[in-house]
Amino acid sequence: MSKSRPTILICDDSLLVRKKMRDCLNEYGEFDIIEASSGQSSIELFKQHDPDLVFLDIVMPDKNGIDALKEMMAVKKDVKVVMLSSSGTRSHLKAAMEAGAHDFIQKPWEKSQIEHIIRNIF
Amino acid sequence: MFSQYFGNYLLNRGIIKPEQLTDALEYQRSVHLKLGVIAVNAGYMTPAQVEEIHNMQKKVDKRFGELAIEKGYITGQQLEEMLATQRQGHLMLGQALIDRGHLTIEQLQKALDEYKNEYGMSTRQFNVVRKDDSQEIEQIFRDYGEALLGKMYSDYVTLLMKNLIRFVDDNPTIEINQFKSDLTAQWFVSQEIFGKINMLTAIACDKDVFVKFAARFAQEEITEPDELAQASVGEFLNLHNGIFLVNMSNNGVELEMNPQQVEKNRTLANPGKAYVITCNMTWGKFDVILV
Numbered sequence: 001m002s003k004s005r006p007t008i009l010i011c012d013d014s015l016l017v018r019k020k021m022r023d024c025l026n027e028y029g030e031f032d033i034i035e036a037s038s039g040q041s042s043i044e045l046f047k048q049h050d051p052d053l054v055f056l057d058i059v060m061p062d063k064n065g066i067d068a069l070k071e072m073m074a075v076k077k078d079v080k081v082v083m084l085s086s087s088g089t090r091s092h093l094k095a096a097m098e099a100g101a102h103d104f105i106q107k108p109w110e111k112s113q114i115e116h117i118i119r120n121i122f
Numbered sequence: 123m124f125s126q127y128f129g130n131y132l133l134n135r136g137i138i139k140p141e142q143l144t145d146a147l148e149y150q151r152s153v154h155l156k157l158g159v160i161a162v163n164a165g166y167m168t169p170a171q172v173e174e175i176h177n178m179q180k181k182v183d184k185r186f187g188e189l190a191i192e193k194g195y196i197t198g199q200q201l202e203e204m205l206a207t208q209r210q211g212h213l214m215l216g217q218a219l220i221d222r223g224h225l226t227i228e229q230l231q232k233a234l235d236e237y238k239n240e241y242g243m244s245t246r247q248f249n250v251v252r253k254d255d256s257q258e259i260e261q262i263f264r265d266y267g268e269a270l271l272g273k274m275y276s277d278y279v280t281l282l283m284k285n286l287i288r289f290v291d292d293n294p295t296i297e298i299n300q301f302k303s304d305l306t307a308q309w310f311v312s313q314e315i316f317g318k319i320n321m322l323t324a325i326a327c328d329k330d331v332f333v334k335f336a337a338r339f340a341q342e343e344i345t346e347p348d349e350l351a352q353a354s355v356g357e358f359l360n361l362h363n364g365i366f367l368v369n370m371s372n373n374g375v376e377l378e379m380n381p382q383q384v385e386k387n388r389t390l391a392n393p394g395k396a397y398v399i400t401c402n403m404t405w406g407k408f409d410v411i412l413v
Contacts, residue, residue: 013381014360015353016340059360061381086364087379088130089371090215094147097140106130106368107361113134 006122007032009051011042011068012084013060017107021055021084024114030122039063043071050076053121056101058085058092066095073100080121084109127368128212131237138224146218153218157186160204162231163213166196169227212237212372262298266397274319275412278366279399282410285362290338291403301396305411308332309347310388311355312411313363317377324390325359327408334405347386356382 008031010021018035025031034049036042039060046054054072058065069081080102085092088106096104102121105113129147132138138146158172167175167190175189182189187201196204216234219225225233259279263272279298286294307326315321327335329347336351337344339358344351360382367377396413 014357015349016342016357017353019350059364059379059381086361087367088127088364089367089376090127090129090147090150091371091376093127093129093133094144097144097147101140103140104130104133106127107364116134 005030005032006052007034007049009034009036009042009045009049009054011036011054012057013037024111028118039065039068042068046072047075054079054081055084056081058083058087066099069096069099069101082117127371128237129215132233137233138219142224146215146222146224149222150214150218153214153221155213155217157204158227159213159217159220159230161190161196162227163234164204166200169231171195172227259298266300275397277369278412281366281369282362282399285365286401289358290335293404295402297400299398301392301398304389304391306389308387310385311359311382313359313382314380315363315377318375319377322413323359323363324411325355325408326411331406331408335408352384356384
């Protein structure tokens with residue numbers, strides 16, 4: 001499947017977080033954005049859309065973000081996954097880095113942090 | 123008390139690379155926190171003074187603290203304080219990064235200063251409410267007989283006050299009571315914390331307060347307890363609990379949490395030992411439950 005614009009997948013069980021992130025990314029006007037509200041659905045959408053960047057929450061229903069990250073990395077080793085979680089504990093940070101996360105942003109995030117990520121990747 | 127894990131801060135600012143963080147986190151378990159790092163963190167000594175003492179130690183068989191006092195860099199009382207410093211997570215990680223050659227002590231000092239400035243929830247901010255609240259909160263739990271968990275509960279409630287100020291109201295006040303009877307709430311948002319300590323946390327309120335709470339936290343126009351309102355109050359609890367977990371992690375206690383749940387017309391039977399923190403906002407009041 002060929003893509004005309006880069007695709008970003010937002011995975012978070014909170015509608016509010018997804019909305020705020022989508023609003024922020026839409027300001028660039030250059031991305032196709034897809035959303036998942038659980039760990040399992042994030043894997044399915046990941047396989048279906050082959051996104052260029054993933055923002056991934058950790059505490060989610062049915063599959064946590066660390067397990068979802070591992071599955072994504074198994075499908076595409078060089079995918080850029082940025083963890084986006086309120087729970088930036090030592091163990092979560094360590095697990096995410098070991099599993100191959102590109103970065104880890106602790107909520108509440110700021111636009112400048114997203115800008116930094118976008119500028120580095122695209 | 124910090125709202126972001128120090129390692130995360132270093133990574134986000136590009137001060138260290140992911141592989142350096144992974145390496146230091148692994149090494150951190152066996153790290154020995156040195157007085158030089160504690161002294162720099164406390165602002166008692168500069169990195170240059172620490173290096174000077176380290177160089178002196180190569181020639182003289184004396185301890186770091188002893189030499190630092192002799193040179194007049196610290197007092198005996200400051201040394202006592204430094205020796206009593208607990209295994210603070212951000213310092214342990216800092217020491218690991220130095221030991222592994224990923225940062226110099228000068229770079230650590232600069233990063234620590236910026237980190238505290240940006241992410242340390244200062245007592246100054248908390249003083250907006252009342253000067254001695256955190257001590258009073260601790261005393262309340264002690265009076266309720268919470269010898270073991272009292273500190274954790276008081277940390278949780280102190281952080282709650284800070285987050286209420288930070289996100290939803292300039293001037294909240296709280297009352298802490300023991301749970302004495304069944305509680306029924308029109309809207310009930312809960313989240314379980316588990317690990318070495320298990321705790322159910324919840325926000326209980328009526329519809330009007332629920333909608334106002336949601337609108338303030340989301341900074342969106344919300345007029346009904348719809349899906350966005352539920353996500354907003356849920357996200358506040360999730361955010362607060364997440365920061366609490368980060369604080370606990372910084373103190374060496376790793377905890378996990380489940381996704382938050384939102385329920386309508388929920389009755390919570392008196393669970394025995396539990397606390398109700400009634401939060402009085404300028405726009406209404408709600409209860410935070412700790413079981």
